[in-house]
Amino acid sequence: MFPQQNPQEKPIRVAVRRAVKTYEGGVEALRGVTLDFAAGTVTALVGRSGCGKTTLLNLCGAMDFPTSGEVLVAGRRTSELGDRELTALRREEIGFVFQFFQLLPSLTALENVELPLLLSGARKSEAIARERLRWVELEGKAEALPFQLSGGQMQRVAIARALVHDPKILVADEPTGNLDTASGDAVLKLIRRAADEFGAAVVMATHSAEAAAIADIRVRMRDGQIESVER
């Protein structure tokens, strides 16, 4: 529907082709979406509640699969991968940030950041986690438990965690939805830097104009379809 344009010739990290997603109840959340997400680019998905943003993010994050069409993450067709390969894919290529419920309440900030590395059995996990925590300027809160952090701080810890394993793709679902403007700005800056410094392909669903403003590409969705793409 929309011609593929990639002027900077950045590598495509996620490719969505004619993706249709019909949920079990018969709801058509996506109705033929084709879209590419390139390295170092922030793409914002905007649109009304229920238009299918989260659904599309889940497809990009290999957490869900299209009913028809295909999604390629890091060049691999997600619907063809087994559980083991999907887990490996998530461990190596994808980082997630959500609106609510970001951190495991029983773990400290540092442990939360370290968790993906622990799960994949990486070495020197603690040092790397500490370094990422410094990157989001929260090394002083390493031992704090989530309930001792503000919403903005939690979100920054979450971003540190999403980037701890140098993912090629960062999936963010309304990362500022629950934050005041100041904290939201800090979080958006980090997301921007994730694209610029880490070269991650950032896919972000948002309702906020500020968030949309930092994006390179704004995709407007409506009823499971792409309404417009704005660069």
Next chain:
Amino acid sequence: MKLFRQLILRPFRGDLTRSLLTLISIALGVAVVIAIELAGDAATGSFESSLTTLLGKVDYEVTANGGVDETYIAALAALPLNARFAPAIEQPVVIVGGGSTTVYGIDVIAAGMNETGEFSTDKLETSAVLSSDLAARLEAKKGDSITLRGPHRTQTFAVQSIAEGQDTGWVGIDIAAAQDLLDMHGKLDRIEVFLGTGEDPGRAGEAIKKIVPRTYDVETPGARSEQNRRMLRAFRWNLRILSYISLLVGAFLIYNTIAVSVVRRRTEIGILRAIGTSSRGVLLMFLGEASMLGVLGSVLGIGLGRLLAAAILGMISDTVNALFTTSAPGAVELSAGTVVIAICTGTGVAFFSALIPAREAARVAPAEAMRRESREHETRLRVGRDLTLAVAAALAAVVLCQFGPIGGRPVLGYVATLCAVVATALVSPAFVTGVIGALRGTLKKVAGAAGLIAGRSLVTSLARTSIVVTALATAISMMVAVGIMVGSFRETVQVWLESQLRADIYLRAAGPASAGIYPPMDAAVPGIIRATPGVGDVDVFHAFQFHYKGTQATFGAGIMDIVRRRRSMRFLSGDSNEILASLPGQDRAIVSEPFANKHHVRAGQILRIPLGAREVALTVAGIYYDYANDKGFVLTDRGTLLRYLPDQPVTNIAVYLRPGAGAREAEQVRRDLETRLAEFPLNIAPNEVLRRGAIQVFDRTFAVTYALEGVAIIVATLGAANALLALVLDRRREIGLIRYLGAAKGQVRNMILTEAALLGLLAGLLGLALGTALSLVLIYVVNKQSFGWTIQFHPPALLLGGALLLVWAFTVLAGVYPARFAAKLEPAEVVHTE
């Protein structure tokens, strides 16, 4: 009502698995309580002699230690009373080729049975009536013959009739034939008194007492059953208390279930409150949920308990027969009263366990409805205060153990047990936090992310975790406590047997080997044994059951000189040699520890014991350790007994070989004795056989105990499964999140299994500590006060270690379903819902 349906029933259905687990826990708890009650009733409810079948309902029984003199029948019959007096003999007897049974000797003519065709007058001496139970066992029918064997005479009887509907084995013969067969000329076991209509029982009783010697007992048959029941009371109480442990464990689990559903439905409760439900309404809702679980669980439990009762009845009656008295188990009967009590107990336990969480629900503010994120279970725990209370409870337990029994029962000991459990419950939160804190580094190293999260989330949901740990620990502690108690007891008994059973060969008359039954043997037997080559000392023993201050005990008389030389009896105090040497030729006796404890007897005191028509004053020379039964023994020298009861038959013989004889000689002598004594119905057993038999009886006695513990452990394991499932459901989003972060399904599974393992470990450690404390209470307070035994502390370490590992494995197994459930959760769904 509609709200109730929507808010209680719907989630109830949703959490079906968890509700089912809770239901099963209550059902099992109630079932165990019911089963113990029913089986106990059935085992004790059948003391009434089957003689009533033959003779009708008896009003009074005249009995005496050492037997009743037959001549009193005539004296009694001369009384101006509207009453009938029937002589009766009730003795064990050997059936040639058919084991043994009870023989009843009755006055057939007086009972009018010759007229009803049950006996024929012309063949009175050789007619018999069989109980249907015995007839079935022997496959005998009317007209067949049956050969009975007395101490030195064998007699064949014709089966004249069969008494239908009998569930015990017996054979009835004419009184004269019985006296002949059993060598009881002029003697009776009792005189049965039947009052005519209109006769005043009180007056008749007084009149009878005036005729018979003062040492005779004149009692209603009910009194005898009552005596037996009293004797069993301590035994039943201990079982009962043990059975309530499962219910207690169930109570912890109800508490947990309701607490979980309160947390889970906080938002719903908030909405309810916002739209105008009173906090009272919310309280009632949750109490309603608990009561529903309680009623359903109890009903299930009653059915299950009825089945269980039938299964354990055999075990209980074995114990009753081996240790207390002869009784045939009755039928298991479920009375309306029991049903009501069971339902009330189950529902009450459910209701009261739900009270605290339900009150918490009632306190939820309407504003909670607006909260986006439902808070984690609020750990309103004040660890410091709880620890102080725990210390207080523990101290109370220690203090309570210092007092004696109340009404012959270790009531304060039981309360101390409860205090110890309460102390454990209070310590539990601090314990969980402490141990997991200590394991922090190790967990992460050993189990990686799974270990890290597992440990942490147990601490985060501390209130819940500590309840489950307490429930499991209580069940485990019971296992440990009883394990240590039984192990120590067993070791003590074994050491005692070692010193007690020093003879090489033991002989007793053939017959049922139940407590309180001492079949007599022929008077010629000791002489034959003494004349056998290779035999050294022959200890001749006369034992019989006697009444003392309303309870039963065993009176025994042996050759104390041989006992002194050959056995090593241990006394509470004093020199064994001196004490035993002081007995022959004197009115002196030694008593067993349980007897001394029961009757508060001290050395030097004088016992007045009715023997035959006389009352004999015996000075207590010493108190000896004994574990044969809890009714106790009074022992004198044989000469002393025979002075008062010259006709008392020999019941047991211990044969000591010449010093220096080995196993080969023992076997030779045993075979020799078997040939020489072939004409007498005797059991001849070498030392090892007797010793093994004694330990077998012991082990069988505690089989029920193990079964009860098993159920408590099962209940607790179900509780662990339940709690883990709740933890999983509560942390659905957390689990979804870690899947997003790259956790494989296997890692999620491992995380939950690690939690299960941690729960098991915590409960195991706490249970071991509590159990050890409880075992001390059981050994030094409860057992001592109920049975009067001194038990040496000997924990069976290996067995306990094995059992603990097994329980631990069970707990991990209990985590399998929740773990699989967690691994199957769809992350995309759980993270975004709510």
